Each structure stands twice: as structure tokens, then as C-alpha cells.
Amino acid sequence: MISVKDLRKSFGKLEILKGIDIDIAKGEVVVVIGPSGSGKSTFLRCLNLLETPTGGQITFEGEPITDKRHNINATREKMGMVFQHFNLFPHKSVLQNLMLAPVKVKKQPPAEAERIALDLLRTVGLSDKKDAYPSQLSGGQKQRIAIARALAMQPHVMLFDEPTSALDPEMVGEVLEVMKKLAEGGMTMVIVTHEMGFAREVGDRIVFMDGGQIVEQGTPAEVFGNPQNSRTKDFLSKVL
Ligand code: ADP
Numbered sequence: 001m002i003s004v005k006d007l008r009k010s011f012g013k014l015e016i017l018k019g020i021d022i023d024i025a026k027g028e029v030v031v032v033i034g035p036s037g038s039g040k041s042t043f044l045r046c047l048n049l050l051e052t053p054t055g056g057q058i059t060f061e062g063e064p065i066t067d068k069r070h071n072i073n074a075t076r077e078k079m080g081m082v083f084q085h086f087n088l089f090p091h092k093s094v095l096q097n098l099m100l101a102p103v104k105v106k107k108q109p110p111a112e113a114e115r116i117a118l119d120l121l122r123t124v125g126l127s128d129k130k131d132a133y134p135s136q137l138s139g140g141q142k143q144r145i146a147i148a149r150a151l152a153m154q155p156h157v158m159l160f161d162e163p164t165s166a167l168d169p170e171m172v173g174e175v176l177e178v179m180k181k182l183a184e185g186g187m188t189m190v191i192v193t194h195e196m197g198f199a200r201e202v203g204d205r206i207v208f209m210d211g212g213q214i215v216e217q218g219t220p221a222e223v224f225g226n227p228q229n230s231r232t233k234d235f236l237s238k239v240l
């Protein structure tokens with residue numbers, strides 16, 4: 001579904017991504033781990049072209065999306081993204097938050113957008129909050145709504161950048177539970193997280209990044225159980 005070849009990103013003279021190669025299959029759950037500053041967010045942001053790569057190619061569903069002629073917006077609609085901070089529209093109700101982009105961007109009939117939104121609220125267990133405003137929700141609830149909002153665009157892949165890092169500990173579980181359900185439903189997902197238990201349980205593949213490169217990757221059993229690279233070992237010894 002996604003093929004990344006020699007992806008590079010520099011800010012000024014500083015090269016942050018130093019040649020990333022990875023292929024992600026439909027339905028695969030890839031968990032990206034690594035120390036702070038290793039380029040994980042930059043990698044995710046390059047995948048959906050929030051950042052313009054300075055080198056390499058990304059192919060998404062057979063289309064070379066890093067080509068100059070490519071329509072970036074069409075691609076972004078197919079890639080849902082969830083950030084550490086939820087960025088819900090504060091003056092809109094939960095239901096309006098979920099319907100806005102499908103109606104405005106995808107030109108979905110409002111009735112259909114509402115039906116899909118209500119379905120998604122059931123999926124994330126927040127049907128009773130449809131008329132609430134973001135300020136009336138807990139952090140965990142906000143993040144579940146942010147996930148539902150991304151799903152409302154019916155993306156083909158979901159990108160998560162530390163979706164639970166800003167949450168109080170007691171709210172982490174409910175968000176991971178929603179993500180796990182999504183994975184079990186066959187969604188293609190790329191997840192940056194420090195939740196190693198979740199990574200081990202839900203990830204099909206673990207990718208360890210350091211210094212703007214993929215240093216090691218494999219199944220959870222391989223990477224967590226028997227890391228090969230000294231930098232992976234060092235990182236895991238600090239977080240496990
Ligand atoms: P991670 O998500 O693994 O913590 P990031 O991708 O956020 O790492 O950042 C990697 C490096 O790139 C950091 O040194 C960061 O300061 C730098 N960086 C990220 N975004 C920018 C930017 N817009 N301008 C300049 N430097 C940036």
C-alpha cells in the first residue's frame with residue numbers, strides 16, 4: 001500500500017531523515033519506536049506530505065505521491081492522522097466535528113455524513129457525547145473523538161503520532177483499546193508510540209528509528225525479545 005524509497009528530509013543544512021526505506025502492506029500495523037528527536041514525527045509527516053520530503057520517493061496505492069504533478073489533497077484525504085494534541089474544533093459539537101470535513105471536503109450529503117458519524121461514535125464508545133462540546137470531554141474522550149473524526153473521512157491508512165502521550169495515565173487504556181479494535185478490523189496503521197506493551201501486542205512489525213534512520217525492524221518477538229543492534233538494546237533497556 002505504501003512504498004518508501006530513500007526518503008530524506010532536511011531542515012536547512014540539517015538532515016533529519018537520512019534515507020528511510022520501508023514497504024507497508026494493506027492491513028499491516030507498523031509501530032515506530034525510538035528516542036526523542038530520532039525523526040519519528042518527521043517521518044509520519046512526510047508520509048502524508050505535511051512535510052515536503054527533500055529526497056526519495058513515496059508511492060501510495062501505486063501512485064508516486066512525491067511527484068511534483070501529484071494532487072496532495074486527494075492523498076491526504078486517504079490518510080487519517082491523529083496527533084498528540086487532539087485539535088478538535090472547540091466551538092463545534094462532537095457530531096459537527098465529525099461531519100465537517102466529510103461534508104465540506106468530500107461533499108458528502110449531510111444525512112450520510114451524520115449516519116457515518118453516529119456509527120463511528122458507537123465504535124469509539126461515545127454515542128452519548130454527540131451533542132457535547134470538546135471542553136466537556138476528558139482527554140481520553142477527546143482523543144477517541146479525534147480518532148473518530150479522522151475515520152469519518154474513510155481513510156485507507158491511519159497515522160498516529162504519540163496519541164496517548166499527552167493523556168493522564170488512567171485515560172491511556174481507553175484510547176489504546178479503540179486503536180486495537182481498529183487494528184483488528186483490518187485498518188492499515190502506522191503508529192508512533194512509547195506504549196511498549198501495546199506495540200508488542202498489536203504491532204505486526206516494530207520499526208526502531210534512531211538518528212533519522214531505521215536501525216532495526218522485525219516482529220515484536222524479534223525486536224523486543226531478541227534485539228540485534230546495540231542502539232535498539234540500549235533504547236529498550238531504558239523503556240522496558
Ligand atoms: P521525534 O518525533 O522522533 O521526537 P522529530 O521528527 O520531531 O523527532 O524531530 C527530529 C529532529 O528534527 C529534531 O532534532 C527536531 O528538532 C528537528 N525538527 C523537526 N521539525 C523541524 C522543523 N520544522 N524545523 C527544524 N527542525 C525540525
Ligand code: MG
Pocket residue numbers: 040041042161162
Ligand atoms: Mg515526535
